[in-house]
Amino acid sequence: MTWFLIEVKKLLAKQIDISISLALIVIGAIIIHTSRSFPGAQGADVGASFFPVILSSLLIFLSLLLILTSIKNKSVETRTAGKSEWKKVVFGMALTFIYFILLIYLGYVAATPIFLAAMMWIFNYRRIVQVVFWSLLITGIIYACFAMLLQVPLPSGVFFS
Amino acid sequence: MLDLFSQGIVNIFTQPTVLLLAVLGVVVGIVVGALPGLTATMGVALLLPITFGMEPVAGLLLLSGVYFGGIYGGSITAILLRTPGTPAAAATAIDGYALTKKGMAGKALTVATISSFTGGTISILILMFLAPILANFALKFSAPESFALALFGISIIASISGTSLIKGLIAGTAGLLVATVGLDPIQGFPRFTGGITDIMNGIPFIPVMIGLFAASEAFKSLEEMNITEKVKTKIQRFMISKADVKKIWPSILRSTGLGTFIGIIPGAGADIAAFVSYNEAKRFSKNKEEYGEGSLEAVAACESGANACTGGALVPLLTLGIPGDSVTAVMLGALMVQGLQPGPMLFKDNGDLVYTLFSGMIICYVAMLIIGLFAARYFAKVVEIPKAILTPVILMLCVVGSYAINNNLFDVLIMLVAGIIGYFMQKFDFPASPVVLAIILGPMVESQFRRALTLSNGNYDIFYTRPITLVLLLLSLLTLLTPIIKKIWQTNKDSKDESVRL
Structure with missing residues (x-):
């Protein structure tokens, strides 16, 4: 056995x-x-x-x-990513999941810049001013396009509704 | 038909928003297509949720624009940087980049744009003439035929889309199983719901689609984060001469025919069309020695072939409700979001809408031609966007988009799970498109099968005594057996070759 x-x-x-x-x-x-x-x-x-x-x-x-x-087929294929790459993917998945949780509580406007900044930071984009600038700008653009221009609903979060 | 078509053109030009959205779609599509790693499928899946609140024509044209632009956009980076933005542009990269090295990047871009436009537009015209005929024929279909048709659609995509037939079939079967979740179509009994009301009507397929086609790609791009390229090439001399036009013309027309035909066959998409067009153009060419060294003919062949595929692929989608590849599977989702069930009834019930759509598609291609001729080189700049910004934005759009469909956070969870599963499927060579197609068509397979049996009082004869049903079922079987027969034939041939060598 x-x-x-x-x-x-x-x-x-x-x-x-x-x-x-x-x-x-x-x-x-x-x-x-x-x-x-x-x-x-x-x-x-x-x-x-x-x-x-x-x-x-x-x-x-x-x-x-x-x-x-x-x-x-006896050949054992090697197609796994290297260790550090695996880590990055897992981090990315985990952060996206945390973003989902944050959306429930904080809503789109508060959760999105946090998510974007955290993602950029983890993936080695570390010029602070640029990280803050891009995450706020992108959040704003998407908000303007979705909520204002296209009238598509965005989660507002239980704390703020 | 022509009056319906001209009426369609008028419809669109009297609605500036629709026109604007179509042009916007093309621009977004070109950007998505030009970015390596982002495909037309992903672009359409990401934008699908925002079309939910739009008028059907407006939403569908926006997505068509993304689809067409996405196929074309890949050629820009293929020519300038040798990094094909989409798989379909891989063939273009060979000669396109060779032309860039010779300092003829501008000419290559112009030829790619004109060929894409010609191929795409002619294919839409063919679609316009062919679709009503096919739809008329399909009107006679009843439950057993619909069942056989849906089964055929799934089997063909399962057998073609992956590297391994078994894995493709596993993906298709798993998708069909996912489709059984929710109330069963005849008795209304809740299956595998675990008491969750959100999935009573089945697992919603749009979040699954966004997860499998967009989120999983974004997860994958996390693996290789730090590559950015710069466009260094100086691009000039966009004008092509009369001699050039004379040279590429036959190749464009031939590839357009080929591309449209390949597009109509379910399971074969723009990438196959581009490569077949390349090979055929080379075979017929008087300047074979130029191929691979920078031939305008080759660029023209690949691009017109790839874009002609779009009109072709829409034929089975619109007339039979069978999408041939992943982009059209997402387009099927888009139609259903608008409450339109693709299939023969679409032409009967919404004829004017369909023709407005066709007219709009041609307008999309005209927009693409103009944008491409004047601004193609600027689109190449998008590859300079750092992935560290692009990937988070895509993931954010996946989350926000899947929420927007129903204002439901549960959909976001489904998208996330699908994205993670999709990432691992990709890692282990399981194709995603059979899953999506099976989830979309699964309910149709089951309900039509059971309806057919009810019609025949439980007699299975109904599946082989009706000629169309029989032919479709035999075709499905043939589709599944072809790769196996080919493999056996191949191994036999290989062993023979070996024995000759020995």
Whole structure:
């Protein structure tokens, strides 16, 4: 059993495609399981569970195929980004998420300059005057275009509404 | 038809806002296209939310402008800097940059502009004549045909858009599964909603689209943050001579035909059109030796081919509701935002709107011609915008845009999740466009399939006794099998070659 686990671990580390396939197989199985509680066929209609079950089965089948082909292809591809680059991407995603949270509470006008400035700062654009200038200017331009010119709503935030 | 068309032109010129928005769209499109890493798809997806409150014609022309400008704009940086702004301009970069090195950048830009304009305009005219005929034919479609058609659309994009057929199919299947979230189309039973009311009517596809096509690209550009280029080339001599025109004319016309045709085929987009046009132009050319060394003919072929693709790609989109590539998938979203369901009924119910749209598209191309001829060189300056500013702005627009569709912060969350998933999909070679297309067409696939079975009292005969349905289903199967057959054929050939060598 432990041998098996070690082998699986090795495979996971070696082949990202295999781990994605395994995850998809698990997801497919969960969907099939959930769909069993849906109403079934009624008269000529195949019912609510028909499509999810067929599609998940297809997903599982395709994932198995992907596993087979990646085992057959012995070449391990190197396509991961370098360490520092990964960090930047994760930072960017996290900041965007924080921006989303800030929008809920502070609204567009207050949250946007903070987000823009933080992003520029983290990505090595560090002339303070320029960072402040650009983040305020862009916030203003987008506000003018969206809220005033195009009448598109912008989040106002729970604190200010 | 001609009176509808001229009526359309009049409609637009009597509404200055519409005209202005169309021109604005072209300008934004050229900027987006010229910026490496930003594609026409991304531009249209980012601007889609702001068209929500507009009149249908105004909003759709703004997006068409971005679409057309985006395809053309890539050529500017391709010619001047050898960095194609869009994949479609990669072919242009070969000869375009060679011309720049020879000091003929101005001429190359002029040729690219004129060819893009000609290719695009003719393709819109073809669209205008072809679409009503196809729409008329498609009017006869009932549930089984609609089901087969939607399935065909998804299968073709899944099999073409990625590097691996299996991954494309996984993406398509996953998208179809996402499309099952929400109330089921016949019985109204809530599926996989987890009690969240926001997704009762399904996962909204516009935030998903913004996430997959725009946010994920922005995340990816965070990886390579510190590259800025400067335009050093001095650009002059924009005039082309009569001899030049005589030389490039046949190549433009041929590529326009090719591009339009390739555009009509679902799954093949402007990048393929540009490369095929390049190859064909070379094959027919009397000056083969110039190709690769800076040939105006080559630039003309690539650009007219790529832009002719736009009109072609709109044919299946507008008449059948089947988008052939990622840009038209976003355009489909734009039409649906306006409450217009693309398909044969569009021409029957909104005929005057469709023709106004066609007229407007030609106006977009005229605007592009004028802007391109006078200002192309200035657009090259956009590559000097530091990525440290550009990328945050794109992410901010993704967030603000997905909020603006419904004033709903939940949509922003969906966009973010889609953006993160999209980034990893890109990293691991899973194509995004089958997912988007499957989410859009998924509900149609399921409801039409079930409706068809109800029509036939549960008898599956209905899927192979009706000729159009049968043909469409066979075509889907063929689409899926072609790459496999090709691969087997290829390996056989390779092993034969090897044995010969041994």
